[in-house]
Amino acid sequence: MRILLLGGFLGSGKTSILLQLAKHIISKEGKSGSTTVMIIENEIGDVSVDDKLLISQGLAVRDLFSGCACCTSGGDLLMDIQKIKDEINPKWIIIEATGVAYPRQIKESIEMYFHIPVKILCVADAKRWKRLRRAMSQLIEAQLELADCILLNKVDLVSEEEADAVLADIRTFNENAVLHKTTGILPVDEAVWEAIV
Amino acid sequence: MNSQSNKVTMNSKLHDEARVVSAKFELLCERPEVLKTLLNRLAAGMNTINLWADDCGVIIGHLKGYVTWNDEAVMLSTTGEEIQVKGLHNYPDAPCVLDVGLAAIVFGARQGEMEKQLEGLIATLFDALAARFSIEYESDHAHRHDHAHHHDHAHDGESEICTCGESGHNHGHEHG
Numbered sequence: 001m002r003i004l005l006l007g008g009f010l011g012s013g014k015t016s017i018l019l020q021l022a023k024h025i026i027s028k029e030g031k032s033g034s035t036t037v038m039i040i041e042n043e044i045g046d047v048s049v050d051d052k053l054l055i056s057q058g059l060a061v062r063d064l065f066s067g068c069a070c071c072t073s074g075g076d077l078l079m080d081i082q083k084i085k086d087e088i089n090p091k092w093i094i095i096e097a098t099g100v101a102y103p104r105q106i107k108e109s110i111e112m113y114f115h116i117p118v119k120i121l122c123v124a125d126a127k128r129w130k131r132l133r134r135a136m137s138q139l140i141e142a143q144l145e146l147a148d149c150i151l152l153n154k155v156d157l158v159s160e161e162e163a164d165a166v167l168a169d170i171r172t173f174n175e176n177a178v179l180h181k182t183t184g185i186l187p188v189d190e191a192v193w194e195a196i197v
Numbered sequence: 198m199n200s201q202s203n204k205v206t207m208n209s210k211l212h213d214e215a216r217v218v219s220a221k222f223e224l225l226c227e228r229p230e231v232l233k234t235l236l237n238r239l240a241a242g243m244n245t246i247n248l249w250a251d252d253c254g255v256i257i258g259h260l261k262g263y264v265t266w267n268d269e270a271v272m273l274s275t276t277g278e279e280i281q282v283k284g285l286h287n288y289p290d291a292p293c294v295l296d297v298g299l300a301a302i303v304f305g306a307r308q309g310e311m312e313k314q315l316e317g318l319i320a321t322l323f324d325a326l327a328a329r330f331s332i333e334y335e336s337d338h339a340h341r342h343d344h345a346h347h348h349d350h351a352h353d354g355e356s357e358i359c360t361c362g363e364s365g366h367n368h369g370h371e372h373g
Contacts, residue, residue, distance in 0.1 A: 010258030010302055011276030046208045047219035047298040049261040052270040056284055068212060099258055099302065100215050128276065135256055136214070136304065 001085060003093045003116050004196070005106055007143050008123035009132055010099030013153040013184055015050040017123050018096055022059050024193040025092055035060050038090040040080055042069045044098040060090075068098045070105040077106065078113050085114075092197075102142045121196055122147035122177075127157040129166045144173040149180070149196050156183035203334040205319055209312050214304050215258060218311045220319060221298040224332065226266065229288035231330055232295060235264060238325050239273055239299075240280045242318030247277050249314055250303065258302035266293045 006021075008014050022037045029036045041051045042064045051061045062080055067073030077095070084093060097103060107118040122144055125132065133140055144150060150170055155163040167179055180192045207220040226232050239262050250257050257277040264271045271285045299318070303311050319334070326332035 011274075043300070044212055044215070044302065045210070045217045045219040045300045047221050047263075047300040049263045049272055049274070049298060049300055052263045052265055053272050053283060056268075056270045072212075100212055125276075131256070139213075 001089060001093060001116065002091065002197075003081070003095065003110060003114075003118045005095050005097060005103055005110075005118050005120045006123070007097045007101060007103040007120060007147070008099065009125060009128075009136075009140060009143060011128070012099070012123040012125040013182075014096055014099070014123045015053060016184060017121075017151060017153065017182065017188065018094060019054065019057055019059075020188050021121075021193060021196070022054075022094060023057075024190065025197055028193075028197070029091055035088050035090045037092045037094060038062065038084050038088060040064055040077065040084075040093060040095045042073065042077070042096060042098050042101070044068050044100060050096065060088075068101050069095065070097070070101040070103070074105065074109055078109060081110065081114065100139065102139070104142065104146055107146060119149075119196070120147045122150045123153050123182075124150060124166070124170060125154055126152050126163050126166050126181075127154045129169070133169070141173050144170060144177070147174055147177045149178045149192075150174065151180050151182045151188070151192070153182045154184050155181040156185055203323075203332065205334055207312065207315065211308075215302050216304070216306050216308075216311050217300075217302050218315050219298065219300045220315055221296070222319075222334065224295040224297060224326075225292065226289055226295045227292045227330075229290070231326065231332070232264065232266075232288055234325055234329060235295065235297065235322065236271065236273070236282075236285070238322040239264075239297075239318070240282070242321055243273060243275050243280050246301070246314050246318060247275060250277060250306075253306070253310075255306045255310075256304040258304060260299075260301045260303075262299045263297070265296045 006014055006018055026036050039054055039059055039061045041061050046066050048063050051063050054061045064073055064076055069077040103120050110118050152167055163181055178195055182188050203222050203224055205220055205222040209218040243260050246260060260275050262273040266289055272283045274281050301311055301315060323334045
């Protein structure tokens, strides 16, 4: 079983990216008797919206409501993973973190408990980058610093120069991550998914 | 005509600096126009909240809504500008129960402000449903308030959802 943590700020397009990624993995792994991808959808509030979209696309989803997996719901997340492992044992678990989550805490607790390396995929919003970077730099930096791959999303909404400037800025937070540009309107290149999975 | 009473539950919490507010309710939909009105009012209300946030320097983390019925689901979302709508393929062709949810995460709002905005959206939405379909509601939230700042469209009918980001005021491509 492999675990991918999908992080990034609110509204950056995590769920749209997740839909494509999950479909890529399922098509790559081929349909088997067991569930290939199990998604854990973490919502900080009491109402989950994104799970409706994922379920409507035929994906297997478990909700983790009313708290953030990096803090208040950390224990619940570990129990959910254990349960999924015992009952389903999918090839992949993808955890969509809340947009206010600090991935480091989630990664460390899963790796400590399950001894499974957790890859982090982070989605950043090219259009809102400047404003968010100014207003909540600590959270943005924490979401990017440990990512293995960072997708700069919504580059279709900014100029190429702006997108490149954002990527350069992102690079100051994380020297090692693989960086890619993505849009909300075109499918992500298969090569990007191959690099991630 | 429909005269059922619909209970709205609302919750709010603070997570670090993020104010997290959510609401949900069920609604009997006896004809497709109920869903059309609901979606239009949700989009208009979300636009109004975007304008409020812009005026007050509040950052919209996200504002999302969903409506589900049978195996169908429609999602609305915004991060402060236009409203995105996903999943609207059909309208119900028989009476059904609509499950409706709203979730907002904002930064920089004073305590109670976002709650008030969401309550205003819901109140305006039910005003429209009451006027057209006699659908009423009750709220479990402590502070009902004057929602006059949520501008009402004068609809005779409902067509497509307006997602242009120009607020709930009347504008060029009004519905109906």
